Amino acid sequence: xxxxxxxxxxxxxxxxxxxxxxxxxxxxxxxxxxxxxxxxxxxxxxxxxxxxxxxxxxxxxxxxxxxxxxxxxxxxxxxxxxxxxxxxxxxxxxxxxxxxxxxxxxxxxxxxxxxxxxxxxxxxxxxxxxxxxxxxxxxxxxxxxxxxxxxxxxxxxxxxxxxxxxxxxxxxxxxxxxxxxxxxxxxxxxxxxxxxxxxxxxxxxxxxxxxxxxxxxxxxxxxxx
Amino acid sequence: xxxxxxxxxxxxxxxxxxxxxxxxxxxxxxxxxxxxxxxxxxxxxxxxxxxxxxxxxxxxxxxxxxxxxxxxxxxxxxxxxxxxxxxxxxxxxxxxxxxxxxxxxxxxxxxxxxxxxxxxxxxxxxxxxxxxxxxxxxxxxxxxxxxxxxxxxxxxxxxxxxxxxxxxxxxxxxxxxxxxxxxxxxxxxxxxxxxxxxxxxxxxxxxxxxxxxxxxxxxxxxxxxxxxxxxxxxxxxxxxxxxxxxxxxxxxxxxxxxxxxxxxxxxxxxxxxxxxxxxxxxxxxxxxxxxxxxxxxxxxxxxxxxxxxxxxxxxxxxxxx
Numbered sequence: 001x002x003x004x005x006x007x008x009x010x011x012x013x014x015x016x017x018x019x020x021x022x023x024x025x026x027x028x029x030x031x032x033x034x035x036x037x038x039x040x041x042x043x044x045x046x047x048x049x050x051x052x053x054x055x056x057x058x059x060x061x062x063x064x065x066x067x068x069x070x071x072x073x074x075x076x077x078x079x080x081x082x083x084x085x086x087x088x089x090x091x092x093x094x095x096x097x098x099x100x101x102x103x104x105x106x107x108x109x110x111x112x113x114x115x116x117x118x119x120x121x122x123x124x125x126x127x128x129x130x131x132x133x134x135x136x137x138x139x140x141x142x143x144x145x146x147x148x149x150x151x152x153x154x155x156x157x158x159x160x161x162x163x164x165x166x167x168x169x170x171x172x173x174x175x176x177x178x179x180x181x182x183x184x185x186x187x188x189x190x191x192x193x194x195x196x197x198x199x200x201x202x203x204x205x206x207x208x209x210x211x212x213x214x215x216x217x218x219x220x221x222x223x224x225x
Numbered sequence: 226x227x228x229x230x231x232x233x234x235x236x237x238x239x240x241x242x243x244x245x246x247x248x249x250x251x252x253x254x255x256x257x258x259x260x261x262x263x264x265x266x267x268x269x270x271x272x273x274x275x276x277x278x279x280x281x282x283x284x285x286x287x288x289x290x291x292x293x294x295x296x297x298x299x300x301x302x303x304x305x306x307x308x309x310x311x312x313x314x315x316x317x318x319x320x321x322x323x324x325x326x327x328x329x330x331x332x333x334x335x336x337x338x339x340x341x342x343x344x345x346x347x348x349x350x351x352x353x354x355x356x357x358x359x360x361x362x363x364x365x366x367x368x369x370x371x372x373x374x375x376x377x378x379x380x381x382x383x384x385x386x387x388x389x390x391x392x393x394x395x396x397x398x399x400x401x402x403x404x405x406x407x408x409x410x411x412x413x414x415x416x417x418x419x420x421x422x423x424x425x426x427x428x429x430x431x432x433x434x435x436x437x438x439x440x441x442x443x444x445x446x447x448x449x450x451x452x453x454x455x456x457x458x459x460x461x462x463x464x465x466x467x468x469x470x471x472x473x474x475x476x477x478x479x480x481x482x483x484x485x486x487x488x489x490x491x492x493x494x495x496x497x498x499x500x501x502x503x504x505x506x507x508x509x510x511x512x513x514x515x516x517x518x519x520x521x522x523x524x525x526x527x528x529x530x531x532x533x534x535x536x537x538x539x540x541x542x543x544x545x546x
Contacts, residue, residue, distance in 0.1 A: 065455030
């Protein structure tokens with residue numbers, strides 16, 4: 001009888017350990033998702049799905065609208081995952097009211113621009129697993145404003161970043177980013193999630209809307225789950 | 226007896242672990258439903274891949290695949306790829322799902338050789354695609370070094386700038402490894418094809434209709450009253466905002482120096498306009514793409530207007546970010 005009790009206890013203990021091990025894999029930490037609703041803006045895009053996927057993974061995922069570039073940038077160093085859904089131009093993404101922008105390089109001639117270079121030092125984003133810049137030309141290098149995705153990974157130390165090298169269209173991009181985070185939630189790497197999301201977008205809309213121009217900087221095997 | 230109990234408990238435990246492993250891989254027996262189709266799908270996959278690589282097996286399609294590709298799918302996994310088939314056993318997609326065991330589809334040294342490799346591979350996967358119609362090739366090269374890749378689309382065409390809507394899209398790395406293969410289909414029924422040969426809206430008329438549609442769209446985008454309220458809060462703080470160059474920023478004057486938000490739709494000299502006809506959802510459509518449209522902000526815009534070539538009705542308007 002005693003031996004039977006011991007066996008039951010042993011099985012229960014192993015089950016408990018397995019449960020704890022599984023729980024330990026749940027993601028934790030803060031994520032920020034930004035979108036904008038000013039005149040001519042992109043709107044919510046896939047931001048609601050992005051927030052939902054991050055929450056499902058166990059992150060504390062906050063979603064903000066119409067935020068000044070200063071505040072978009074301010075706490076990126078606390079984020080495990082950062083995502084912005086907006087308009088863009090080579091080297092920068094557009095923030096509140098279309099009146100402020102966020103770039104990689106500091107630009108002395110542009111007082112409405114808030115750069116990563118002016119706010120963060122080397123490796124300040126080393127705790128960030130993934131940064132998603134969901135805007136036109138967000139992965140394009142500009143001789144003045146720099147390159148957001150390579151600066152985010154190579155200088156600031158984030159594991160991976162994704163942006164686009166062409167002007168991207170909606171509804172394809174909104175669908176793409178929702179799929180991208182859906183596949184990331186399923187445990188795919190950034191690279192694999194990108195492959196699957198691009199293909200899904202083409203299948204759905206019979207065109208990429210230029211999301212095939214998505215480029216990844218840093219470690220494309222990064223997973224966020 | 227007691228030893229038997231211990232053995233039974235251990236056996237049950239390991240069976241549970243094994244079952245969990247099987248569930249993780251989503252492998253199901255090929256003979257549960259539509260066994261013949263599944264066997265046929267497996268044989269198609271085997272014919273497309275190296276004989277020495279891991280055997281193909283039917284898998285349960287991810288729910289995301291069903292949403293994006295088709296509700297009824299047969300999914301076969303082999304090496305690092307998932308092959309998605311329709312119930313009619315047409316290849317819907319071939320998708321790289323991890324980077325461990327990638328498939329080389331041809332020797333690639335340039336964009337031209339990438340196009341050749343993709344056409345040969347597409348012909349192997351979907352020979353029917355090339356039987357009746359020629360196709361146009363759209364290709365783009367992206368990335369550099371080890372991250373370089375080509376995005377190549379094959380558009381089946383009826384005549385110059387007139388497409389069936391049947392397309393194949395392939396993304397292949399510069400080293401020849403396949404990232405993805407997607408096919409999309411259109412309605413090429415006799416009724417539609419007869420309709421295709423009838424007189425329809427001219428190209429000039431279609432561009433006119435597209436610009437008229439843009440006038441309305443631009444008005445909506447420019448009107449602040451039409452901006453929907455944000456459902457999320459603005460992120461704020463108590464900081465005094467300092468610009469990158471040490472100046473204190475007054476948020477109340479954020480927009481004071483901004484010009485009125487305008488989309489310069491009337492500056493047509495700068496616009497790039499591309500048109501073509503395509504069969505979409507059983508209709509012949511003009512697709513009018515207008516890009517390089519300047520705005521009073523830092524971003525340019527582009528628009529795509531789809532016009533029914535028979536009725537002249539605008540079916541959709543989309544814009545870039």
